[in-house]
Protein backbone atom coordinates (compact mmCIF):
# COMPACT_ATOMS: atom_id res chain seq x y z
CA UNK A 160 0.00 0.00 0.00
CA UNK A 161 1.27 3.48 -0.84
CA UNK A 162 1.27 5.84 2.14
CA UNK A 163 2.08 9.49 1.63
CA UNK A 164 2.57 12.07 4.39
CA UNK A 165 1.65 15.41 2.85
CA UNK A 166 2.06 17.47 6.04
CA UNK A 167 5.68 17.10 7.02
CA UNK A 168 8.09 19.92 7.83
CA UNK A 169 11.65 20.22 6.54
CA UNK A 170 14.22 22.63 8.01
CA UNK A 171 17.40 23.84 6.34
CA UNK A 172 19.03 23.76 9.78
CA UNK A 173 19.78 21.09 12.37
CA UNK A 174 16.83 22.17 14.55
CA UNK A 175 13.12 22.74 14.01
CA UNK A 176 11.23 25.92 14.97
CA UNK A 177 10.84 24.69 18.54
CA UNK A 178 14.48 23.70 19.00
CA UNK A 179 14.15 19.93 18.45
CA UNK A 180 16.90 18.21 16.53
CA UNK A 181 15.97 17.64 12.89
CA UNK A 182 17.77 16.09 9.93
CA UNK A 183 16.85 14.48 6.63
CA UNK A 184 17.95 11.15 8.12
CA UNK A 185 15.52 11.61 11.03
CA UNK A 186 12.68 12.25 8.57
CA UNK A 187 13.56 9.13 6.56
CA UNK A 188 13.83 7.08 9.74
CA UNK A 189 10.36 8.28 10.84
CA UNK A 190 8.93 7.31 7.44
CA UNK A 191 10.62 3.89 7.49
CA UNK A 192 9.54 3.02 11.01
CA UNK A 193 5.93 3.82 10.11
CA UNK A 194 5.78 2.23 6.67
CA UNK A 195 5.31 5.56 4.90
CA UNK A 196 6.34 5.58 1.26
CA UNK A 197 6.99 9.30 0.91
CA UNK A 198 6.65 12.70 2.54
CA UNK A 199 6.05 16.04 0.88
CA UNK A 200 7.75 18.73 2.93
CA UNK A 201 6.76 22.29 3.44
CA UNK A 202 9.09 25.07 4.44
CA UNK A 203 8.51 28.05 6.67
CA UNK A 204 6.73 30.99 4.98
CA UNK A 205 8.98 33.64 3.57
CA UNK A 206 8.48 37.40 3.65
CA UNK A 207 9.85 39.91 1.21
CA UNK A 208 10.90 42.77 3.42
CA UNK A 209 11.51 45.40 0.78
CA UNK A 210 15.07 44.33 0.18
CA UNK A 211 15.57 41.11 -1.71
CA UNK A 212 16.10 39.16 1.54
CA UNK A 213 12.79 37.32 1.44
CA UNK A 214 13.17 36.49 -2.24
CA UNK A 215 16.69 35.11 -1.91
CA UNK A 216 15.61 33.21 1.22
CA UNK A 217 12.75 31.54 -0.68
CA UNK A 218 15.09 30.68 -3.54
CA UNK A 219 17.73 29.23 -1.18
CA UNK A 220 15.19 27.14 0.71
CA UNK A 221 13.47 25.88 -2.42
CA UNK A 222 16.78 24.87 -3.97
CA UNK A 223 17.92 23.18 -0.75
CA UNK A 224 14.64 21.22 -0.44
CA UNK A 225 14.83 20.18 -4.08
CA UNK A 226 18.36 18.87 -3.52
CA UNK A 227 17.30 16.65 -0.63
CA UNK A 228 14.38 15.35 -2.74
CA UNK A 229 16.76 14.49 -5.58
CA UNK A 230 19.07 12.77 -3.10
CA UNK A 231 16.16 10.55 -2.00
CA UNK A 232 14.10 9.91 -5.11
CA UNK A 233 10.60 8.66 -4.50
CA UNK A 234 10.83 9.34 -0.76
CA UNK A 235 10.65 13.13 -0.50
CA UNK A 236 8.78 15.88 -2.30
CA UNK A 237 8.45 19.63 -1.77
CA UNK A 238 5.85 22.35 -1.54
CA UNK A 239 7.90 25.36 -2.63
CA UNK A 240 7.78 28.64 -0.70
CA UNK A 241 7.05 32.01 -2.28
CA UNK A 242 8.04 35.52 -1.16
CA UNK A 243 4.53 36.92 -0.68
CA UNK A 244 5.30 40.56 0.13
CA UNK A 245 6.08 41.14 -3.55
CA UNK A 246 3.59 39.43 -5.87
CA UNK A 247 5.83 39.85 -8.94
CA UNK A 248 8.67 38.15 -7.06
CA UNK A 249 6.24 35.42 -5.95
CA UNK A 250 5.21 34.87 -9.59
CA UNK A 251 8.85 34.63 -10.63
CA UNK A 252 9.63 32.15 -7.83
CA UNK A 253 6.54 30.09 -8.73
CA UNK A 254 7.74 29.83 -12.34
CA UNK A 255 11.23 28.83 -11.18
CA UNK A 256 9.84 26.28 -8.70
CA UNK A 257 7.67 24.64 -11.37
CA UNK A 258 9.85 24.96 -14.49
CA UNK A 259 13.33 24.45 -13.06
CA UNK A 260 12.93 22.73 -9.69
CA UNK A 261 9.83 20.69 -10.64
CA UNK A 262 8.27 21.24 -7.22
CA UNK A 263 5.32 19.03 -6.29
CA UNK A 264 3.25 22.05 -5.32
CA UNK A 265 3.31 25.39 -3.57
CA UNK A 266 3.20 25.87 0.19
CA UNK A 267 1.41 29.03 1.29
CA UNK A 268 0.67 30.41 4.75
CA UNK A 269 -2.97 31.15 5.61
CA UNK A 270 -1.90 34.71 6.27
CA UNK A 271 1.07 36.95 5.80
CA UNK A 272 0.91 38.88 9.08
CA UNK A 273 -2.54 40.48 9.01
CA UNK A 274 -2.97 40.03 5.25
CA UNK A 275 -5.06 36.99 4.42
CA UNK A 276 -4.41 34.89 1.38
CA UNK A 277 -7.86 35.77 0.04
CA UNK A 278 -6.64 39.38 -0.41
CA UNK A 279 -7.17 40.63 -3.96
CA UNK A 280 -3.50 41.47 -4.36
CA UNK A 281 -2.83 37.74 -4.69
CA UNK A 282 -5.23 37.32 -7.65
CA UNK A 283 -2.42 37.30 -10.28
CA UNK A 284 -0.81 34.47 -8.33
CA UNK A 285 -4.01 32.41 -8.27
CA UNK A 286 -4.51 33.11 -11.98
CA UNK A 287 -1.08 31.71 -12.78
CA UNK A 288 -1.41 28.78 -10.39
CA UNK A 289 -4.72 27.95 -12.09
CA UNK A 290 -3.09 28.09 -15.53
CA UNK A 291 -0.43 25.64 -14.30
CA UNK A 292 -3.01 23.45 -12.50
CA UNK A 293 -0.96 23.78 -9.31
CA UNK A 294 -1.46 21.96 -6.04
CA UNK A 295 -1.41 24.51 -3.20
CA UNK A 296 -0.95 23.55 0.44
CA UNK A 297 -2.11 26.11 3.01
CA UNK A 298 -0.58 26.03 6.50
CA UNK A 299 -1.76 28.25 9.36
CA UNK A 300 0.47 30.78 11.08
CA UNK A 301 0.04 33.11 14.02
CA UNK A 302 -0.21 36.83 13.85
CA UNK A 303 1.08 39.04 16.65
CA UNK A 304 -2.56 39.62 17.56
CA UNK A 305 -3.16 35.86 17.87
CA UNK A 306 -0.28 35.52 20.27
CA UNK A 307 -1.64 38.42 22.36
CA UNK A 308 -5.04 36.71 22.50
CA UNK A 309 -3.43 33.44 23.57
CA UNK A 310 -1.85 35.25 26.49
CA UNK A 311 -5.16 36.93 27.33
CA UNK A 312 -6.96 33.58 27.47
CA UNK A 313 -4.54 31.67 29.59
CA UNK A 314 -0.96 32.83 29.33
CA UNK A 315 1.53 30.25 28.19
CA UNK A 316 -0.87 27.41 29.03
CA UNK A 317 -2.78 27.90 25.79
CA UNK A 318 -1.00 27.12 22.54
CA UNK A 319 -1.83 29.26 19.49
CA UNK A 320 -2.09 25.92 17.69
CA UNK A 321 -5.24 25.05 19.68
CA UNK A 322 -7.48 27.93 18.65
CA UNK A 323 -5.66 30.53 16.56
CA UNK A 324 -4.25 28.15 13.92
CA UNK A 325 -7.60 26.48 13.17
CA UNK A 326 -9.28 29.89 13.23
CA UNK A 327 -6.76 31.31 10.79
CA UNK A 328 -7.33 28.33 8.51
CA UNK A 329 -11.09 28.94 8.71
CA UNK A 330 -10.62 32.65 7.89
CA UNK A 331 -8.63 31.82 4.78
CA UNK A 332 -11.02 29.13 3.56
CA UNK A 333 -14.04 31.37 4.06
CA UNK A 334 -12.29 34.28 2.34
CA UNK A 335 -11.30 32.18 -0.67
CA UNK A 336 -14.81 30.72 -0.97
CA UNK A 337 -16.64 34.02 -0.48
CA UNK A 338 -14.45 36.04 -2.85
CA UNK A 339 -14.97 33.40 -5.52
CA UNK A 340 -11.28 32.45 -5.81
CA UNK A 341 -11.93 28.72 -5.44
CA UNK A 342 -14.86 28.99 -7.88
CA UNK A 343 -13.01 31.08 -10.45
CA UNK A 344 -9.76 29.11 -10.41
CA UNK A 345 -11.14 25.61 -10.70
CA UNK A 346 -7.90 23.96 -11.80
CA UNK A 347 -6.03 24.75 -8.58
CA UNK A 348 -6.13 21.86 -6.13
CA UNK A 349 -6.49 23.65 -2.76
CA UNK A 350 -5.31 21.63 0.27
CA UNK A 351 -5.95 22.95 3.77
CA UNK A 352 -4.22 21.71 6.91
CA UNK A 353 -5.73 20.13 9.99
CA UNK A 354 -9.00 19.11 8.36
CA UNK A 355 -9.85 22.71 7.46
CA UNK A 356 -9.46 24.07 11.00
CA UNK A 357 -12.71 25.45 12.39
CA UNK A 358 -14.45 25.62 9.01
CA UNK A 359 -16.20 22.19 9.08
CA UNK A 360 -18.05 23.22 12.23
CA UNK A 361 -19.28 26.46 10.64
CA UNK A 362 -20.77 25.31 7.33
CA UNK A 363 -24.18 24.43 8.75
CA UNK A 364 -24.29 27.69 10.67
CA UNK A 365 -23.55 29.72 7.52
CA UNK A 366 -26.10 27.78 5.43
CA UNK A 367 -28.68 28.37 8.17
CA UNK A 368 -28.48 32.13 7.63
CA UNK A 369 -30.95 31.72 4.77
CA UNK A 370 -33.52 32.15 7.52
CA UNK A 371 -32.14 35.52 8.68
CA UNK A 372 -33.70 38.48 6.86
CA UNK A 373 -30.55 40.63 7.01
CA UNK A 374 -28.65 38.08 4.93
CA UNK A 375 -31.27 35.85 3.38
CA UNK A 376 -31.10 33.22 0.66
CA UNK A 377 -30.25 35.68 -2.16
CA UNK A 378 -27.04 36.88 -0.52
CA UNK A 379 -26.04 33.33 0.33
CA UNK A 380 -26.70 32.12 -3.21
CA UNK A 381 -24.72 35.05 -4.66
CA UNK A 382 -21.79 34.36 -2.32
CA UNK A 383 -21.84 30.58 -2.60
CA UNK A 384 -23.62 29.63 -5.83
CA UNK A 385 -24.80 26.06 -5.34
CA UNK A 386 -24.38 26.31 -1.58
CA UNK A 387 -21.55 26.68 0.89
CA UNK A 388 -21.37 22.91 1.47
CA UNK A 389 -20.79 22.27 -2.26
CA UNK A 390 -18.11 24.98 -2.40
CA UNK A 391 -16.32 23.46 0.60
CA UNK A 392 -16.50 19.93 -0.81
CA UNK A 393 -14.29 20.96 -3.76
CA UNK A 394 -11.33 21.50 -1.42
CA UNK A 395 -8.82 18.91 -0.17
CA UNK A 396 -7.87 18.41 3.47
CA UNK A 397 -4.77 17.16 5.23
CA UNK A 398 -6.01 15.32 8.32
CA UNK A 399 -3.12 16.03 10.72
CA UNK A 400 -4.64 16.87 14.14
CA UNK A 401 -8.08 16.04 12.71
CA UNK A 402 -8.20 12.31 13.46
CA UNK A 403 -10.33 12.69 16.59
CA UNK A 404 -13.37 10.50 15.85
CA UNK A 405 -15.91 13.34 16.10
CA UNK A 406 -13.86 15.61 13.83
CA UNK A 407 -13.16 12.90 11.29
CA UNK A 408 -16.83 11.84 11.21
CA UNK A 409 -17.77 15.45 10.43
CA UNK A 410 -15.17 15.64 7.67
CA UNK A 411 -16.54 12.41 6.16
CA UNK A 412 -20.01 13.97 6.06
CA UNK A 413 -19.01 17.22 4.38
CA UNK A 414 -16.04 16.28 2.15
CA UNK A 415 -15.62 13.46 -0.37
CA UNK A 416 -13.47 10.61 0.97
CA UNK A 417 -11.26 11.15 -2.10
CA UNK A 418 -10.32 14.63 -0.77
CA UNK A 419 -8.97 13.49 2.61
CA UNK A 420 -5.19 13.13 2.85
CA UNK A 421 -2.83 11.69 5.45
CA UNK A 422 -0.56 14.16 7.22
CA UNK A 423 1.59 13.83 10.35
CA UNK A 424 2.81 17.37 11.08
CA UNK A 425 6.27 15.95 11.84
CA UNK A 426 8.49 17.26 13.53
CA UNK A 427 5.87 18.82 15.81
CA UNK A 428 4.36 15.34 16.26
CA UNK A 429 5.95 11.92 15.76
CA UNK A 430 4.65 10.28 12.57
CA UNK A 431 3.55 7.29 14.69
CA UNK A 432 1.04 9.51 16.52
CA UNK A 433 -0.98 10.25 13.36
CA UNK A 434 -0.59 6.69 12.05
CA UNK A 435 -2.04 5.33 15.29
CA UNK A 436 -4.91 7.85 15.28
CA UNK A 437 -5.79 7.03 11.68
CA UNK A 438 -5.67 3.28 12.37
CA UNK A 439 -7.87 3.65 15.46
CA UNK A 440 -10.67 5.16 13.35
CA UNK A 441 -11.39 1.66 12.03
CA UNK A 442 -12.10 2.86 8.49
CA UNK A 443 -13.16 0.42 5.79
CA UNK A 444 -10.10 -0.91 4.01
CA UNK A 445 -10.68 1.02 0.78
CA UNK A 446 -11.25 4.33 2.58
CA UNK A 447 -8.22 3.77 4.80
CA UNK A 448 -6.00 3.08 1.78
CA UNK A 449 -7.34 6.16 -0.01
CA UNK A 450 -6.71 8.46 2.95
CA UNK A 451 -3.31 6.91 3.76
CA UNK A 452 -1.92 7.42 0.28
CA UNK A 453 -4.20 6.65 -2.66
CA UNK A 454 -5.75 10.11 -2.74
CA UNK A 455 -2.35 11.80 -2.49
CA UNK A 456 -0.93 9.54 -5.23
CA UNK A 457 -3.69 10.84 -7.53
CA UNK A 458 -2.61 14.43 -6.77
CA UNK A 459 1.12 13.66 -6.99
CA UNK A 460 1.46 10.92 -9.63
CA UNK A 461 5.24 10.66 -9.32
CA UNK A 462 4.66 8.97 -5.95
CA UNK A 463 2.18 6.49 -7.46
CA UNK A 464 4.06 3.20 -7.86
CA UNK A 465 1.81 2.34 -10.80
CA UNK A 466 2.57 5.52 -12.71
CA UNK A 467 5.08 5.94 -15.48
CA UNK A 468 6.80 8.65 -13.52
CA UNK A 469 7.66 6.21 -10.78
CA UNK A 470 10.88 7.12 -9.02
CA UNK A 471 10.21 5.79 -5.56
CA UNK A 472 12.92 3.70 -4.03
CA UNK A 473 10.70 0.92 -2.76
CA UNK A 474 10.25 2.10 0.82
CA UNK A 475 8.76 -0.09 3.46
CA UNK A 476 5.14 -0.47 2.47
Ligand SMILES: [Zn+2]
Nearest residue numbers: 166168298424
Ligand atom coordinates in the same frame (compact mmCIF):
# COMPACT_ATOMS: atom_id res chain seq x y z
ZN1 LIG B 1 2.46 21.87 10.38
